[in-house]
Amino acid sequence: MTRRGDLPPAGPRPARDPAGAVLRAVLDHGPIARSTVARATHLSAASVSGAVTSLLDRGLVREAPEAAGPPGIGRPHVPLDIEPDRVAVVGVHIAVPHTTVALLDLRGRIISRRRDPHDARDPAAVLTALGARIAGLPRTRRRILGLGVATGGWVDTTTGTVVEHPELGWRDVPIGAALAEATGLPVRADTNSRALLRAEQLFGAAAGRARQSAVHLFVGNVVDVAFAAGGTIHCGPRSAAGVVAHLPVEGHAEVCSCGRTGCLQPAVSERTLVRRALAAGFIDRPGLDALLDVAAHGHPGALALFVERARLVGRAAALLLDLFDPEVLVVSEAGANRLPGCLAALRAETARWSSGSADGAAVVRASSFGRDVLAVAGGAVALDQVFAAPLGVT
Ligand SMILES: [Zn+2]
Known part of the structure; x- marks a missing residue:
């Protein structure tokens, strides 16, 4: 159980929603007594008590099982924790080759x-297939609080619309409205990087620093970026922040979806990597998993492809580091997340290209979610909403 003395010094300003602040304090420090929550959130004991009652009612927190007696107010020292069993969210990720649906x-x-x-x-x-796959998730007695979607390209968070996703050939697709109609759930949609930055801020290995200032760089078949300052992720007035697919890189002749050559996205995309591996005979079937497998088993050619990609990503990371000087810069890229040597190669290249000191590259880290990034991404979009305004969910 977290005690007063264990809390870090005065945290960021209280969130506008007291219940959200309380729920985050319980997430960060639970099991934690109401009295300690008040200290962590700078809220009055009465505000905490009211918020806790509402959170208990909604099944979002619970009183620690060892505490005897009936639940309710007036129990300032009974520890609270996040409710593990009664609620859940659905996360959807739409990639270029496949979809991931998770609870x-x-x-x-x-x-x-x-x-x-x-x-x-x-x-x-x-979208029709997704509706069926969500309905086909294993039955659960948990109450589903909402559905989050993450995908590449330009996603308008306020309207839940994929404005443009050239690799899928999508334009102005109202994924939020379509999935809300199919499932009856409240739906939010966001880009890969904004979704995963929300996950880092909520549950990541460096969540405290990510809530101060952070940059997230996602590299898959698409590339995108998100950045946050003062705990807030910047979307921009058109929700278009973070589209870095066409960042110029030298010496690459891959043709981009924009029709030009020399863009970052086609130089580092999984499709390019897999095509080169097939042509070189490193793998005999398409798919990034096959290539990751042979690289993980020590195939030097396959590993070299990932290291080369990590270096290109490292250059992009250097630019982002110089632009934002964040507390933490998280890279979601399969090689850096899962293969030996790739993160070191990425960091070395970041240090080489960043105009800051070599120390700057030390803030570059791999995703906290390893091989689970796609399953976590969509869910984080929904959970971010739950933690921001927990009494708004039904
Ligand atoms: Zn381009």
């Missing part, structure tokens, strides 16, 4: 997940 608990832990290749990539086919 996550309030701590962002994956309860179940499935990944399915697209039968067809047109929006109607993908």
Whole structure:
């Protein structure tokens, strides 16, 4: 149980929603007594008590099982913790080759997940299939609080619309409205990087620093960036912040979806990597998993492809580091997340290209979610909403 003396010095300003501040304090420090929550959140004992009653009613927190007696107010020292079993959110990730659908608990832990290749990539086919896959998740007695979607390209968070996703060939697709109609759940959508930055801020290995200032760089078949300052992720007036697909890189002739050559995204995309590995005979079937497998088993050619990609990503990270000087810069890239040597190569290249000191590259770290990034991403979009305004969820 967290005690007063264990708390870090005065934290950031209280969130506007007292229940949200209380729920985050319980997430960060639980099991924790109401009286200690008051200290952690700078809220009055009465505000904490009221918020806790509402959170208990909604099944978002629980009183520690060892505490005897009936639950309720007036129990300032009974420890509170996040409720592990009664609620969940659905997370959806739409990648270029497949979708991932997952069920996550309030701590962002994956309860179940499935990944399915697209039968067809047109929006109607993908959204219809997603509706069926969400309905096909293993039955649970948990109350589902909401559904979050993460995908690449330009996503308008306020309207839940994929404005443009050139790799899928999508334009102005109202994924939020379509999935809300299919599931009856409240739906929020966001970009890969903004979703995963929310996850880092909530549950990441460096969550405290990520809430101060952070940059997230996602590298898959698409590339995007998110940044946060003062705990707030910047989306921009058009929700278009973070589109870095066309950042120039030298010496790469891959043709980009924009029609030009020399763009970052096609130089580092999984499709490019897999195509080069197939051409070189490193793998005999397409798919990033096959390439990761042979690289993890020590295939020098396959590993070299990932190291080369890590170096390119490291250059982009150097630019972002100089631009934002964040407390932490998180990279979600399969090699850096899962293969030996890739993160070191990435950091070395960041240090080489950053105009700051070599120490700057030390803030570069791999995703906290390893091979679970796609399953966590969508769920984090929904959980971010739960933690921001928990009494708004039904
Ligand atoms: Zn381009």
